Amino acid sequence: MPDPSFVFAQSVSGLTAAMFLFLIASGLSLIFGVLRVLNFAHGTFYMLGAYSAYQFVQWIGVSGGMFWVAALGAAGVIALLGGVVERLLFRHLYGKEELYQLLFTYALVLILSDAARMIWGTQQKSVSRPPELTGAFSLFGATIPHYNLFILLLGPAIALSVWFVLQRTRVGRFIRAAALDRETLGALGVNVDALYTWVFVIASFLGGLGGALISPMRATTPGMDTEIIVEAFVVVVIGGLGSFWGTFLGALIYGQVLSFGILFFPRFSIFAVFALMAGVLIVRPWGLLGRPLK
Amino acid sequence: MARLARVPWGLLVLIAAFFVPAAGSRFYTFLANDIAIWALFATSLNLLVGVTGLVSFGHAAYFGIGAYTTGLLMKKLAVPFVLAFPAAGLLAGAIALVFGFFCVRLTRIYFAMLTLAFAQIVWAICFKWNEVTGGEQGMPEIPYPSFDWISGLPLVGGWRTAEYFYFLTLVLVALCLWLLRRIVGSPFGRMLTTIRENAERAEFIGVNVRRYELAAFVLAGAFAGLAGGLFGIFNRGVFPDFAYWTKSSEVLIMTLLGGMGTFYGPAIGALVLILLNQQIVAYTEYWPFVLGTILVVLLFVFPGGLAGAAQAAARRVWRPRRA
Numbered sequence: 001m002p003d004p005s006f007v008f009a010q011s012v013s014g015l016t017a018a019m020f021l022f023l024i025a026s027g028l029s030l031i032f033g034v035l036r037v038l039n040f041a042h043g044t045f046y047m048l049g050a051y052s053a054y055q056f057v058q059w060i061g062v063s064g065g066m067f068w069v070a071a072l073g074a075a076g077v078i079a080l081l082g083g084v085v086e087r088l089l090f091r092h093l094y095g096k097e098e099l100y101q102l103l104f105t106y107a108l109v110l111i112l113s114d115a116a117r118m119i120w121g122t123q124q125k126s127v128s129r130p131p132e133l134t135g136a137f138s139l140f141g142a143t144i145p146h147y148n149l150f151i152l153l154l155g156p157a158i159a160l161s162v163w164f165v166l167q168r169t170r171v172g173r174f175i176r177a178a179a180l181d182r183e184t185l186g187a188l189g190v191n192v193d194a195l196y197t198w199v200f201v202i203a204s205f206l207g208g209l210g211g212a213l214i215s216p217m218r219a220t221t222p223g224m225d226t227e228i229i230v231e232a233f234v235v236v237v238i239g240g241l242g243s244f245w246g247t248f249l250g251a252l253i254y255g256q257v258l259s260f261g262i263l264f265f266p267r268f269s270i271f272a273v274f275a276l277m278a279g280v281l282i283v284r285p286w287g288l289l290g291r292p293l294k
Numbered sequence: 295m296a297r298l299a300r301v302p303w304g305l306l307v308l309i310a311a312f313f314v315p316a317a318g319s320r321f322y323t324f325l326a327n328d329i330a331i332w333a334l335f336a337t338s339l340n341l342l343v344g345v346t347g348l349v350s351f352g353h354a355a356y357f358g359i360g361a362y363t364t365g366l367l368m369k370k371l372a373v374p375f376v377l378a379f380p381a382a383g384l385l386a387g388a389i390a391l392v393f394g395f396f397c398v399r400l401t402r403i404y405f406a407m408l409t410l411a412f413a414q415i416v417w418a419i420c421f422k423w424n425e426v427t428g429g430e431q432g433m434p435e436i437p438y439p440s441f442d443w444i445s446g447l448p449l450v451g452g453w454r455t456a457e458y459f460y461f462l463t464l465v466l467v468a469l470c471l472w473l474l475r476r477i478v479g480s481p482f483g484r485m486l487t488t489i490r491e492n493a494e495r496a497e498f499i500g501v502n503v504r505r506y507e508l509a510a511f512v513l514a515g516a517f518a519g520l521a522g523g524l525f526g527i528f529n530r531g532v533f534p535d536f537a538y539w540t541k542s543s544e545v546l547i548m549t550l551l552g553g554m555g556t557f558y559g560p561a562i563g564a565l566v567l568i569l570l571n572q573q574i575v576a577y578t579e580y581w582p583f584v585l586g587t588i589l590v591v592l593l594f595v596f597p598g599g600l601a602g603a604a605q606a607a608a609r610r611v612w613r614p615r616r617a
Contacts, residue, residue, distance in 0.1 A: 038407075271415060
């Protein structure tokens, strides 16, 4: 049995990874839940969030709270991009066959990630941590950087605030209603088109924010989009497509399986994650906390 | 129109393809070989997507399995091609049987997600199982089949190995396409189309829909495996990204580009996409950008693909006169 402090460190690192995955997967799940589209381009929004954060940091630096401006600015840019894409292109595909929607989002992956390559090249880009959070502290013999602690707190905070918006506000009620029955909601006088755009904007904001916040921890490289999107799929499938807390649970499970998988079966931890996804789909296709689709 | 349709186009293309090494350069032979293999891969996918109406997002898994099977057998165990090639189809088909058993129980988006999950499992195994698959580095230097016996014969001697392999690919791909065409045209194939059009009604008339879908899944997997077996040799190496999900979407794009509604559409899609790629990379390194743009135009303007657009145009020109 490995030493307990190591196990603790491992589970904290799994938890940190889970918070990032949650940020990205929650947007994916939101879009699927309301718009009924699996958005492959969501991973690319995440990558563009990381690149935009790098760009903002190049302009304004990270000190004096500027990192936070850069991160929010990057997420804002991605949210705007998401809104434009939805308005101009995506909306023409609602109600078409799934294959067309999937391939359209894949076309977006190709276009946007290549555009990122045109702008930022293929070199790795890294962003330094905000000076307020460069330190680390130690707990049960494991060293935890302050930045990771911040992420660990931010994840649940964002989960709660999105939940609050969905459950307790007027817009949230409309979004939930749109997920159930779009036509009736429209007939009741709600502007469903605008609502869809807003859902896309919020989801893109979450994806972009995930990318911006991960940029000080992992180098930003081309190809990180196709990697993360598959991971996010695993998370939403385990938790249940369209289920908000399911996505949170799925991210937690994914993070722990991956980090303990690396500990016990170093070679097959990725295998374990996909096997888990396949297992959930076979036994309970709508996921652990999801509801079966009509 | 009817007269045009009676021309055996497939046979003519095959005969013309045999003259590529004599007429063109080594480079064109290479391109034609690439196209032939991808044409088979895309046509095998179309058996699922176009004929049966099952959107698989993990078809690259079976292509990868076939490539690794033939590659491993020929490189590590020195098994001759005549055995290693069918083995690719058999193993890919067998694994498709296992995966498909679970996949056909799901519908629509969940079906697509499960095929993706299984394909990623295959990819993860290829990527990590260093002792057998060579892991991330893949398996380079897959040998060509031996052509010694043929180069001694009169008339057909005197070609390079790569050119013999091209002829071999043509024969095998033509054979596989002919088989697939027979399958699509058979009562079994008609039933698959019925399931695509209305699975519920098919069930009402007593068809075991899941069993038919599983059969289509296995056949599509097996033919993808055969394409993979050829591709590993052609590519002189087998790599884990053969089974990665982006490969699955590439072949879906080919199928869609050519047109899912017709038998030869996907093969035409493979031809057009590979030629286009070869033309465009000469001008710009941003091929994915161009491909993405083509795909968007296709989805919005020609959802029936090239074959669908051509058929619509032909109908407009030769309007059949009804008596």
